[in-house]
Amino acid sequence: MDAIMRSELEELVLLPFKTTEETPSVVPIKSAHISGISYLNIGDAGIELLSEFEDSGLRVSVPTTMNPGFVELGEEGERTCDVTTYEKQAEIIDLLKRIGVTPSLSCAPYFEDNPPNPGDHLAWAESSAVLYVNSVIGAWTNKESGIGALASAIVGFTANVGVHRAEGRIPKLRVRYEGSLENEVEAGALGYVVGRKAGTVIHYIEAPGLQEQDRTIEYLAAFGTSGSAPMVWIHGASPREFDFHGARVEEALFYKKEIEETIEELSSEDQAEAIIIGCPHVTLNTIKDVAQYNDRLALPTYLFTSARVKRAVESRAILKRDGKLKVVADSCVMWCGLRRMGFKTVVTNSVKAAFYLSHQMRINARLRSLKEILSGEEI
């Protein structure tokens, strides 16, 4: 095995300049956030690659956080996962810790202990987080690959291209939604169809009801599933309004019917066996809200969040003992426990979760808003 040289990582970071005539330039970064943590996603090949990084003595030079994995750590987590998978996941996290990455294990690091400030240049992976910090906080990061973000974290800079430049943040598509979004599932479905249309293009969107935080988050997460642009201008949610100054750009109009069809397309009709909430990871406030409905929950309910939030839930005794509600820390909703318990169909309020659960874990998903889920009616 050859050692990975710092110069090779610099070359990796400068890849975007392979397609331009200009002299490569870089921008120093305040923080990095890396994806590619889950053993489900990176497998043994990923462990091999991270071992090469660790063995080569490479260490991060800026605060760096990590995405969730495939298991919950600790005794509770060990019970919901087979031994081999648990050990492999622990090995990935351990390798990254030795490289200097904080084991935050959250896909919403902007709500955790390293939130970016407006105008900060970052090298973040995890599409939903990249979209949130660019579009809502006003930080500047391209959608890095998981390993590209790690390379940037080590060398301390990223390529000065794309949305690191003001001209790279200009929307080239203007989207309007003809209707009013009722909940976060509709917002997610809209994000999914707009992502298919926009692809790599940054868009501006006006959609009544999209400004509420849970809807904005689900819109961006779903957009990141079908599209590849790293930011969106959301009327009413982005830090400032984009002024087109009368400039003509391509326009697109979406209707309620398309949203309903998309929800139907991504949703299963089978009887669900569990409720999955937390893609992206939920906040303490959401858990408090859901906990109030503990007795009305029709199915075993799993809420996914960071270990920090789970500790707060436990210390404040928010959950009933032996209730239907469980909080899972450290893990993505693509969680080993779902496989272990043999669930074939689940209910979720996340379009992104519905897409990846069916594509990666062959688990069907029914899409229902959190309000519908908590209503106690048949879901």
Next chain:
Amino acid sequence: MINPKIKIVVKGKGSGKVLKSDSPISFLGGIDPKTGLISDEAHPLFGENVREKVLAIPSSKGSTVGSYVLYSMRKADTAPSAILCKEFDMITATGCVLAKIPLLILDEGTWKSIDNGQFLDVDAYTGTICEPTGR
């Protein structure tokens, strides 16, 4: 003949049958790295195998873990022999570096000139693509 409009991102050489689509692909959840099969039922190339093919897609989409999927495919011997894109994206580019898959970014004209199913020799040292001689 060298076409200056073709950009070389990852050097190398590869040949094979072209698998072309105008729909971007998510490497994570879109291709099974163990087999090389395109597993996204909604993708026009669903059911095709990318192993030893020249994969032509506009760009990748979706998860930032995609580069690891390409690396896993190299380790499992299911990787495409070359990738041709219309637009640069970091997920594909990083994955191709790690997996040693030649990667070119094509101009519109060259993109249109290649057909699904034809055989191509890709030379990502010089930035040329051509039909194999003697066929």
